[in-house]
Amino acid sequence: MDLARQGLAVTVLEAAPTVGGKMRRLTAGGAAMDAGPTVFTMRWVFESLFADAGASLEGALTLSRADILARHAWPQGGVLDLHADPERSEAAIRDFAGPENAAGFRSFSARAADMHATLAKPFMASQRPSMAELTFRVGNLAALWRTSPLATLWGSLGRHFSDRRLRQLFARYSTYVGSSPFKAPATLMLIAHVEGQGVWLVDGGMHALARAVAGLAESLGATIRTAAPARRILVSNGRATGVELASGEQLQADAIVFNGDMSALGMGLLGDPARSATRAATPAERGLSAIVWTAMEPTSGFALDHHNVFFGEDYVDEFDAVFARRTVSARPTVYICAQDRGNGIVAPGKPERMLVLVNAPADGDTRAFEGFARAEIAPRVRSLLKDCGLDISLDPASSVVTGPDGFEALFPGTGGALYGKANHGMLGSFSRPGARSRLPGLYLAGGSVHPGAGVPMATLSGRLAAEAVTLDLPRGRV
Numbered sequence: 002m003d004l005a006r007q008g009l010a011v012t013v014l015e016a017a018p019t020v021g022g023k024m025r026r027l028t029a030g031g032a033a034m035d036a037g038p039t040v041f042t043m044r045w046v047f048e049s050l051f052a053d054a055g056a057s058l059e060g061a062l063t064l065s066r067a068d069i070l071a072r073h074a075w076p077q078g079g080v081l082d083l084h085a086d087p088e089r090s091e092a093a094i095r096d097f098a099g100p101e102n103a104a105g106f107r108s109f110s111a112r113a114a115d116m117h118a119t120l121a122k123p124f125m126a127s128q129r130p131s132m133a134e135l136t137f138r139v140g141n142l143a144a145l146w147r148t149s150p151l152a153t154l155w156g157s158l159g160r161h162f163s164d165r166r167l168r169q170l171f172a173r174y175s176t177y178v179g180s181s182p183f184k185a186p187a188t189l190m191l192i193a194h195v196e197g198q199g200v201w202l203v204d205g206g207m208h209a210l211a212r213a214v215a216g217l218a219e220s221l222g223a224t225i226r227t228a229a230p231a232r233r234i235l236v237s238n239g240r241a242t243g244v245e246l247a248s249g250e251q252l253q254a255d256a257i258v259f260n261g262d263m264s265a266l267g268m269g270l271l272g273d274p275a276r277s278a279t280r281a282a283t284p285a286e287r288g289l290s291a292i293v294w295t296a297m298e299p300t301s302g303f304a305l306d307h308h309n310v311f312f313g314e315d316y317v318d319e320f321d322a323v324f325a326r327r328t329v330s331a332r333p334t335v336y337i338c339a340q341d342r343g344n345g346i347v348a349p350g351k352p353e354r355m356l357v358l359v360n361a362p363a364d365g366d367t368r369a370f371e372g373f374a375r376a377e378i379a380p381r382v383r384s385l386l387k388d389c390g391l392d393i394s395l396d397p398a399s400s401v402v403t404g405p406d407g408f409e410a411l412f413p414g415t416g417g418a419l420y421g422k423a424n425h426g427m428l429g430s431f432s433r434p435g436a437r438s439r440l441p442g443l444y445l446a447g448g449s450v451h452p453g454a455g456v457p458m459a460t461l462s463g464r465l466a467a468e469a470v471t472l473d474l475p476r477g478r479v
């Protein structure tokens with residue numbers, strides 16, 4: 002959109018039959034539903050994208066604010082809602098875990114807001130900085146130090162919450178960027194602040210956002226070609242000059258923006274000459290993958306909201322299982338997006354659309370997962386949910402399962418990692434490449450590059466790539 006509205010001739014090549022990428026739809030039990038991202042945050046990112054293109058997000062999509070950010074439940078007891086209104090959340094936490102933890106929520110929220118204020122613009126909305134550049138951009142060492150770059154998220158949460166369930170709840174935000182809370186920096190607290198600023202429900206599901214963006218890009222003159230996989234990036238005299246499609250057709254271009262996972266380039270999946278563009282993530286550096294069921298089934302026993310999280314008892318074991326033992330723990334945390342809830346009401350006993358997700362290792366390039374998911378993980382999921390009061394079947398007749406191998410097939414070069422490299426260690430956030438690759442003429446965008454994973458961040462990365470292309474093209478070309 003940003004390039005097309007400047008009058009550049011833009012062609013989008015998409016391997017899949019429809020636009021959307023991870024923000025895809027699947028049909029299960031006869032119903033079409035979201036099979037990728039479900040939590041819509043950072044609305045301002047899309048508002049400014051649309052506004053800069055002379056359109057309005059409200060005109061293209063119907064969004065409603067979720068009053069409940071998410072419902073959380075534990076098998077050992079307890080259900081806790083986080084609300085759009087922080088005072089209601091604080092009251093709910095007081096009822097759930099006492100006044101000390103309610104005060105902890107206040108101090109945690111203030112700290113997360115401070116981190117967001119310090120880092121949002123200099124890090125997220127700007128071309129990838131080095132550590133030194135970030136320090137310069139923030140211009141305030143004390144504020145930067147307050148973001149606790151050396152502490153882990155899990156460790157820092159202990160300063161705010163004595164109740165282990167609350168630590169689990171707020172630690173889970175690291176999984177939004179594919180990371181373990183035991184290795185991710187405390188800085189990721191700022192995701193809690195982002196969610197507190199608003200979670201939105203999209204009429205027609207998240208896939209409607211992808212369709213709206215594609216529609217607006219086309220109206221600005223971009224050509225979108227689906228079922229058009231790129232086989233090779235053409236390189237001449239040390240510069241990317243075009244793209245060869247799987248059909249053999251070649252397109253010449255002044256600039257190419259690659260929006261697949263950056264590892265695909267480093268692995269040579271887009272041809273040997275383009276390997277130099279960036280280094281592939283090693284399997285150990287990959288972030289989380291997932292086993293995802295999309296299901297059309299009735300549920301009973303537990304009042305689901307739109308976003309629901311059912312926690313396993315042993316969070317240490319859960320992340321150790323995925324990142325060290327390369328498996329799924331005996332009692333994995335389960336996320337359920339009950340897609341007909343929140344805006345709609347589901348009649349008791351009626352089938353409803355659900356996305357059910359557990360974290361899994363990104364080993365989809367070396368192992369098959371479907372049998373494992375159906376035979377071993379589904380029973381663990383059912384048992385954990387049952388202990389939280391929810392009955393669900395995940396029957397193969399009414400559900401579709403996608404594991405790391407399925408994601409690897411859709412998003413080559415990832416092993417099924419859904420969020421690029423894990424954000425582990427103090428420098429984790431700086432390990433993603435920026436918009437300009439090492440190969441002149443080739444630019445990078447998407448959830449595996451700066452500023453990070455998630456739909457809004459991937460969108461920001463696309464805007465940063467467009468900005469870099471515009472600045473680098475010879476004057477008069479734009």
Ligand SMILES: Cc1cc2nc3c(=O)[nH]c(=O)nc-3n(C[C@H](O)[C@H](O)[C@H](O)COP(=O)(O)OP(=O)(O)OC[C@H]3O[C@@H](n4cnc5c(N)ncnc54)[C@H](O)[C@@H]3O)c2cc1C
Binds near residue numbers: 014036039447
């Ligand atoms: C199950 C799941 C749940 C998630 N939950 C959330 C959430 O709640 N909120 C959130 O913000 N984010 C969430 N995410 C993450 C989010 O979906 C991603 O970070 C974001 O969509 C990434 O967008 P992208 O454009 O970088 O990549 P993708 O969506 O992967 O798009 C890349 C596109 O490139 C195409 N492609 C790749 N190689 C080629 C080639 N050689 N030729 C042509 N086309 C090619 C692919 O087909 C794909 O369409 C979730 C992801 C998944 C899978």
